[in-house]
Amino acid sequence: MNYQDTLAFATELDAQDQLGGFRNEFLIPKHNGKYAIYLCGNSLGLQPKTAKLYLQDQLNSWETLAVEGWFQGDDPWLAYHKKLIGPLSNILGAKPAEVTVMNSLTVNLHLLMVSFYKPTGKRYKILMEAGAFPSDQYAVESQVRFHGFDPADAIIEVKPREGESTLHTADIIKLIDDNADEIALVMFSGINYYTGQFFDLETIAATAHKAGAYAGFDLAHAAGNVPLQLHDWGADFASWCSYKYMNSGPGGISGVFVNERHFTDTTLNRFAGWWGYRHDQRFLMAQGFQPEVGAEGWNVSTAPIMLMALHKASLDIFEKAGGVPALRAKSELLTGYLEYMIKQVNTNFGDDVYKIITPTDPAARGCQLSVVCKRNAKAIFNYLADNGVIGDWREPDVIRLSAVPLYNTFTDVYESAQQLANALKAIN
Structure with missing residues (x-):
């Protein structure tokens, strides 16, 4: 797919997403009154709304x-x-x-x-x-x-x-x-x-x-x-x-x-x-x-x-949702878009601050991308958290981000990349 670095492109992909409705099956945490961008399913998945009923x-x-x-x-x-x-x-x-x-x-x-x-x-x-x-x-x-x-x-x-x-x-x-x-x-x-x-x-x-x-x-x-x-x-x-x-x-x-x-x-x-x-x-x-x-x-x-x-x-x-085969098809697109957007941030800043160490081959990875921050790593992670992007941290300099097909959107990916860019502007 020819990805684009625009909000319009992300929202169009969301409109075409046949699994998009499953996001409504989960309880998404809020940050400052808005839904957080939750990219931490590799550590703890979100709560299904039916969990309390079951x-x-x-x-x-x-x-x-x-x-x-x-x-x-x-x-x-x-x-x-x-x-x-x-x-x-x-x-x-x-x-x-x-x-x-x-x-x-x-x-x-x-x-x-x-x-x-x-x-x-x-x-x-x-x-x-x-x-x-x-x-x-x-x-x-x-x-x-x-x-x-x-x-x-x-x-x-x-x-x-x-x-x-x-x-x-x-x-x-x-x-x-x-x-x-x-x-x-x-x-x-x-x-x-x-x-x-x-x-x-x-x-x-x-x-x-x-x-x-x-x-x-x-x-x-x-x-x-x-x-x-x-x-x-x-x-x-x-x-x-x-x-x-x-x-x-x-x-x-x-x-x-x-x-x-x-x-x-x-x-x-x-x-x-x-x-x-x-x-x-x-x-x-x-x-x-x-x-x-x-x-x-x-x-x-x-x-x-x-x-x-x-x-x-x-x-x-x-x-x-149709099991793993249906979810996998979306996952490859979603994680591919996250990879593209992170690379776009590097390109726009003319500096490869964010180095993805997860394999580029979709067959050799799942939802998760592990990103080495080459400078101010912990400060950048904290900036993301302070601005509603929830990933997780691994010493000494890795941020793990996972776009989960059951509840994450292409807009989530786009907006998280904007925060990665904003972090570079805000942190010297």
Whole structure:
């Protein structure tokens, strides 16, 4: 598309946007009496207007049915999680039996590594991207220590080339191949939180399997953002959070994917709990864990219904919008326009103050653009916030901006670029 640096162009794109009405499904924060420009869905998605209703329905069931709410009412809690599986399997490119909803992201990664990090002999190392989100780094470090290994030896990190910010798939492949005899697990983000790079998960999984290792993914910044085909790509496992692009509330419920080829593998360890026991005999309260077939066999604790209700409010909007394929088409245009407008600001000032480190290829990114501010970075970030543009800050000099197709507009993008320009005028 031939973008233009005019408000008229942005408003025309908004008028043509078939998904534009979904913005009205969300509660947008205000700044000085006007709607803020919210470009922070990569950190916390906006609240669906239906969230209070969905939550209130379950509070009403608790009020009127108490414990019988597990078995009675319009949405008996015992099977409530099943209402989420269809929409999630569509978002993740998985079979319904491969998906379940449980816990929070890092807890799930630990539980999954109990099953899929199986160090033996010289095959004990975990390969991951350098600069992964700290929680992933801490989880992997603690897992290798738990098995008696030194993280400095047992963790292999793929680093960007000198002078670059993002990774080359060829370098990931080479490092896996070079260490094929020692790698037990390849554990990668779907999208790197800092750079916004969307990795080639299919190739990473295939290369890991060729090396004799498992492949698992943290999809915190990918789920609900970019097209995923976990089953077809051959991923062994994955987990994600629901509070970013899936708009399910701060600390919202997570979920896991386990490839169906592992359902009957009795060599896999797992930390068991009552909620993962086979459903048809759960209430017999028998000793000896017998897992439910499918990803639900990895469940541990009782379903948190209130968190699931908030999750369902957002997932229902995804379904109405046509799912990730429809959202992705708009997302590529929207993020492309944001990229264009940031570059226009640089051109107009004759100085590349704003350097985008996220890949330019739409296939290698999602909604997010990570922008290095070459001078007065924190002051510029504060200026944006003071003028109603909500992004987020990452040390030492990166502003992350995400134009989310469910609720952001092309006018949002245009006006945020105007504030980026105004910041340069105001801050010497």
